[in-house]
Amino acid sequence: MTFPDPTPHPIDHVHLRARSDDIALIDRAGSWTFAELERAVAAAAGWLATQGLAPGDRVASWLPKTRAACVLPLAVPRAGFVHVPVNPLLRRAQVAHILADSGARLLVTQSTRAGTLEPGDVPDRCAVVEEECLPARGGAEFSAGPSSADPNMLAAILYTSGSTGRPKGVMLSHANLWLGAVSVAGYLELVPADRVLGVLPLSFDYGQNQLFSSWYAGASVAPLDYLAAKDVVRAVERVGATTLAGVPPLWVQLLEGHWPDTVAAGLRRLTNSGGALTLRLVRGLRARFPAARIYAMYGLTEAFRSTWLDPALIDAHPDAIGRAIPFAEVMAVRPDGTRAAAGEPGELVHAGPLVAQGYWRDPERTAQRFRPAPAWSEQGGTAVWSGDTVAQGADGLFRFVGRDDEMIKSAGNRISPAEVEEVIVRGGEASEAVAVGIADDRLGQAIAVMLAGKATGEPSLRARLRGELPSFMQPMRYEWRDELPRNANGKLDRAAIAAALREPAA
Structure with missing residues (x-):
């Protein structure tokens, strides 16, 4: 594994290494080459520079995966400002908090979204503009060349999903973003021939990095907003995707979908973060996508990503x-x-x-x-x-x-929820499970689980767990749902699940 340029640069340079005539972006409207992407970045940055903002001001974007949403993460830092991407799934109260907390001076969005905001949701000094105001392809009127920013300067603020309280903004420098792109492009061994299907929110560090690492490698990105697993299957086929990134709940949905053999065989790389892959999921992905290397990863927004597992080791470990x-x-x-x-x-x-x-x-x-x-x-x-x-x-x-604050302390034992959850889903009675500790006079905490599936499977699950888990790890309460709650990034909303389980049983 080699890294041709480990020295940090301004993040808006990340796509400039690629061949200008290679494809950078694919969507239903067609495609952009890297030369066209650069013209769009230059034009958007030039336009932003005319909006009366001061260096370091925050520019928020609240958009689905449009072309503007893909350009702004590069154009805003190029113009000398700080990008604040807002998850398009968030509602007005959460958006209002992010705008106020970040002190945003400009919000780029769509009229339908802006129309959901109420008086007082947008700070007094924050202008709201529709994405159509951004020059789409460049031109003589607006153009800004690559920036010469200090790599240690602030480039973006990414807000956490807020599942454990109000969202907090993580401050990322140009160097943070650049080195994250170089690192991931290297260990994933991305090449210009790759086509990366981007299904994750661009406000999520994992989703945003797909843009940066792919473009650093000269590969193409196909951003996708989807409603169901079948939309992802169709997009993989439509764009000839070689790479797909997801979180465990998405893999569960995709494995339940119908995949033509030829489409499944085209995927060469699956990457997972935002939650652990279970043995059952690994086996399911291996069977459904036999040509794909499976990358298990661990990350946290405060440091982007920490670890990755070589795909050659995932079956044994x-x-x-x-x-x-x-x-x-x-x-x-x-x-x-x-x-x-x-x-x-x-x-x-x-x-x-x-x-x-x-x-x-x-x-x-x-x-x-x-x-x-x-x-x-x-x-x-x-x-x-x-x-x-x-x-x-x-x-x-x-x-x-x-997590230390998620560890279950029962009868003097420290119990990992992840261990209980993995054993539960291993047998197939439930497709997903979340275990939490609930107050118990005798044990201190007892184990309660929320499961995705049908309650008719509970007797066989209980019987199996009696043989696979020690007595102190046996759940005492089971609650079944058709689907488990998720936060705006598609992850299981563990805080909401814990709150529901800690309510007295009906």
């Missing part, structure tokens, strides 16, 4: 999240700050140049999460203390244990 990605140092750290021994659980701490600059205008939460790396760290500096518990085996691979 489906429970592993892998090793540190290029440019990252990942450690398992004991509560006293020393290195955890092989196989010993410790907090995942991430150091290196992918670490974000903190939370926007939130020094208190920044101080809690962004702290000096352990004294024995190789890269040192500020690290992200993730709050996640991992163990690094003698084989060098990290394995996820659970």
Whole structure:
């Protein structure tokens, strides 16, 4: 694996290495070459520079995956401003919070979306413009050449989904974004012939990086807003996609869909983050997409991504999240700050140049999460203390244990929800499961689970679990749903599920 240019550059340069006549973007309207993409970026940046904004002002976008939504992540930083992408699935109250918290001076959106906002939702000094105002293909009137920004300057603020309270903005520099693109393009071995189907929100670091890493490699991106699994299947066939990224709930849906053999065989690369792949999912993906390499990854917005698992290892180690990605140092750290021994659980701490600059205008939460790396760290500096518990085996691979605030403490035992969930879905009675601890006078906490599936499968599930889990890991409450709640990024909304399970049973 080689990285031709590991030195950080302004993020708007990320597509400039590609051949100008290669295809950069594919949608239902046709395609753009890299030369056309550059003209669009230059024109949009030039137009933004005429809007009376000061350097460093925040420009928000609230859009589906239109061409403008793909251009703005490059055009806004090129113009000297900070991009704030807003998830198009969010509703007005969440959008209003992000606009106010970021101090946005400009919102680029659509009239239908702007019409849902109420008086007071948009800050007084924030102008609202429709995406049609952006020059689409460039021209003589507006044009801005590649920026010469300091790579350490702030380029974007990505807001978390808000499943555990109000969204908080993670501050990302040009260097954060650039090195993330270089790293992912390298270990995924993306090449110009690849066509990447972009189904994830562009406000999600995983989705935005698909643009940057693909364009860094000279590959094409086909952004897609979809309603059902069949839409994804059709898009894979329509664009000849070689690469598809998803989160576990999406894989569950896709495996339930109908895939013509020739379409499934065209996928060469599947990447997963936002939740662990279960053994059942790995086997299902392997059977459905026999030509695809499956990349399991772990990430957090505060450091973009921490680990990846070589696809050659996933069958033998489906429970592993892998090793540190290029440019990252990942450690398992004991509560006293020393290195955890092989196989010993410790907090995942991430150091290196992918670490974000903190939370926007939130020094208190920044101080809690962004702290000096352990004294024995190789890269040192500020690290992200993730709050996640991992163990690094003698084989060098990290394995996820659970979030400290999600660990279930029952009868003196610390129980990983992920371990319970994996055993539950292994048998097929439920397609998805979330386990949480609920108050119990005798145990301290008892295990409750919410499951996707039919309650008629509960007797056989209970019988199987009695043989596969020790007594202290047996769930005491089961709640069945046709579908489990999800947040705006498509991840399981664990906070909402936990709140529902902690309500008294009906």
